[in-house]
Amino acid sequence: MVRRERFHLAAKPLASIVSVGLSKFGRREGVYARELFAEAALESFHRLEDFDPGKQIRAAFIGQMSESYERQSHTAPMAANWAGLLPVAATRVEDACASSGAALRCGIMAIKSGLYDIVLVGGMEKMTNLPTPEVTGILATASDFPFEQWNGMTFPGVFALMATSHMHEYGTTEEQMAMVAVKNHKHGALNPKAHMQKEITLDEAIKSRVVSWPLKIYDCSLITDGASVAILAKPKLAKKLSKNYVHIIGTGQAQDTFLMHERESLTTVKAAKLASQEAYKMADLRPKDVNVAEVHDCFTIAEIIAYEDLGFCRPGLGGKFIESGAPALDGSLPINTSGGLKSKGHPVGATGTAQIAELYLQLTGQADRRQVKDAEIGLAHNLGGSGATAVVHILRSG
Amino acid sequence: MSAPRDPTIEEFYKYCSEKKLMGVRCVRCKHIMVPPRSICNNCRSSRVEWTQLGSKGKLTTYTVVHMAPPQFKHMTPYAVGIVEMAEGVKLPSIIRVARLELLKIGMELEADFSTNPQESAWPQWPRYFFKETA
Numbered sequence: 001m002v003r004r005e006r007f008h009l010a011a012k013p014l015a016s017i018v019s020v021g022l023s024k025f026g027r028r029e030g031v032y033a034r035e036l037f038a039e040a041a042l043e044s045f046h047r048l049e050d051f052d053p054g055k056q057i058r059a060a061f062i063g064q065m066s067e068s069y070e071r072q073s074h075t076a077p078m079a080a081n082w083a084g085l086l087p088v089a090a091t092r093v094e095d096a097c098a099s100s101g102a103a104l105r106c107g108i109m110a111i112k113s114g115l116y117d118i119v120l121v122g123g124m125e126k127m128t129n130l131p132t133p134e135v136t137g138i139l140a141t142a143s144d145f146p147f148e149q150w151n152g153m154t155f156p157g158v159f160a161l162m163a164t165s166h167m168h169e170y171g172t173t174e175e176q177m178a179m180v181a182v183k184n185h186k187h188g189a190l191n192p193k194a195h196m197q198k199e200i201t202l203d204e205a206i207k208s209r210v211v212s213w214p215l216k217i218y219d220c221s222l223i224t225d226g227a228s229v230a231i232l233a234k235p236k237l238a239k240k241l242s243k244n245y246v247h248i249i250g251t252g253q254a255q256d257t258f259l260m261h262e263r264e265s266l267t268t269v270k271a272a273k274l275a276s277q278e279a280y281k282m283a284d285l286r287p288k289d290v291n292v293a294e295v296h297d298c299f300t301i302a303e304i305i306a307y308e309d310l311g312f313c314r315p316g317l318g319g320k321f322i323e324s325g326a327p328a329l330d331g332s333l334p335i336n337t338s339g340g341l342k343s344k345g346h347p348v349g350a351t352g353t354a355q356i357a358e359l360y361l362q363l364t365g366q367a368d369r370r371q372v373k374d375a376e377i378g379l380a381h382n383l384g385g386s387g388a389t390a391v392v393h394i395l396r397s398g
Numbered sequence: 399m400s401a402p403r404d405p406t407i408e409e410f411y412k413y414c415s416e417k418k419l420m421g422v423r424c425v426r427c428k429h430i431m432v433p434p435r436s437i438c439n440n441c442r443s444s445r446v447e448w449t450q451l452g453s454k455g456k457l458t459t460y461t462v463v464h465m466a467p468p469q470f471k472h473m474t475p476y477a478v479g480i481v482e483m484a485e486g487v488k489l490p491s492i493i494r495v496a497r498l499e500l501l502k503i504g505m506e507l508e509a510d511f512s513t514n515p516q517e518s519a520w521p522q523w524p525r526y527f528f529k530e531t532a
Contacts, residue, residue, distance in 0.1 A: 132465075134468065137467035137468060146407050146433065148490055151490050151491055151527075152478050154463055156461075156463075157463050161460065161480060162459075164460055165458075210475075211464055212465065257439070260490065266480075
């Protein structure tokens with residue numbers, strides 16, 4: 001078993017996060033992705049004292065899903081340039097919606113290997129400059145072209161297939177899915193960086209326009225512009241760089257079949273299960289040890305399935321879990337305190353490290369009105385495509 | 399005997415133009431795959447051969463797409479689902495039913511082909527789809 005060999009890493013920090021930055025998420029007219037990235041980077045630099053980013057950051061891994069939104073490829077040097085990091089070694093990482101989760105893993109590996117002491121990881125996407133049908137088409141490119149896209153599948157469509165399966169097998173309801181939306185909008189209303197800082201009612205969510213049955217507008221995350229950044233350091237240096245640092249103690253990534261119809265089951269995301277098991281083992285923790293989590297709610301059903309895949313409840317009980325109130329801000333395991341992809345927004349390439357930014361704020365006691373009391377262990381769950389990629393990270397307060 | 403066709407996606411769609419729904423079967427472990435590919439997903443063997451699938455299948459899950467990319471907009475609302483063939487292999491497909499309310503997990507379907515170029519301006523290859531059994 002390959003996974004067992006990693007036991008020796010149990011609970012030791014792999015790398016530390018000494019700062020994060022997040023651009024304002026939303027419809028950012030008149031701003032390019034690189035400018036959003038600079039905005040996020042600047043915030044992360046300002047959190048540190050006596051820090052010279054251009055000198056001290058020697059490598060950058062930047063997630064971005066598509067060059068189609070801005071007709072721009074080769075975006076890592078561009079973003080690094082705008083963030084004032086030259087001549088940093090900058091590389092773009094792409095795993096669809098898990099791009100910056102994967103970028104974070106690259107950063108961890110760069111630190112853990114000993115090659116670098118300080119690296120910057122992040123992500124960005126500028127999406128709102130195109131009409132929604134075109135954005136839908138670009139997002140769909142993360143699914144298979146000759147069999148899925150050619151059969152008229154869209155991104156909401158592929159998650160709707162999972163929702164239909166989950167409803168059929170476990171009796172999950174459209175109302176339970178809507179509850180996820182209501183909760184995340186409630187959280188997002190407390191986040192000044194969120195795209196939609198507005199509460200919604202269950203009735204509004206259920207009666208909203210159908211996108212791909214059973215998913216409606218309010219079951220879908222937002223098309224958003226945004227960027228996010230985290231600065232990683234060798235654990236030994238963390239304290240020197242900032243009094244507010246957190247440790248990354250578990251990382252996991254797994255893939256599953258590229259095409260959905262070849263998966264063993266559509267009521268679970270197997271890659272997420274495997275990635276979380278890997279991360280839990282490395283962190284020497286169990287699901288019940290998690291105090292706060294950011295999960296990939298690209299669609300409400302994805303959050304319900306995430307509860308199950310991450311072991312927060314048993315398979316099939318995700319609907320009951322949201323009903324119980326457990327994942328609300330005042331519940332036993334607050335989930336998506338940032339508002340999630342649903343309300344904070346989902347600038348695809350920025351999402352993975354935006355989740356990390358929220359956990360950093362929570363674990364350093366800086367989450368303001370969204371603060372989860374005494375949060376020590378945080379978990380981030382980032383999916384790529386329909387779940388062909390899953391990345392999970394576990395963080396511990398410093 | 400003509401030369402065997404390569405296990406490629408393009409050949410799969412060429413078979414569709416001959417009104418044949420084909421998968422590749424691993425010679426070693428008998429695992430059937432659609433889309434075709436040259437390495438078995440199950441046992442990693444690289445000995446695969448084409449096998450013709452029957453036309454009967456069952457709907458395992460579905461969605462009704464209301465908001466579609468520009469190329470599919472004229473078809474909305476339309477149904478897409480995953481069909482399990484009698485041979486056990488599954489495939490994604492557009493599901494054509496007289497009334498969308500009739501869609502049901504477990505319903506019997508049969509394969510058909512649209513080779514009319516006007517019908518398939520995008521995508522351009524001939525396409526398979528599934529419909530209610532007569």
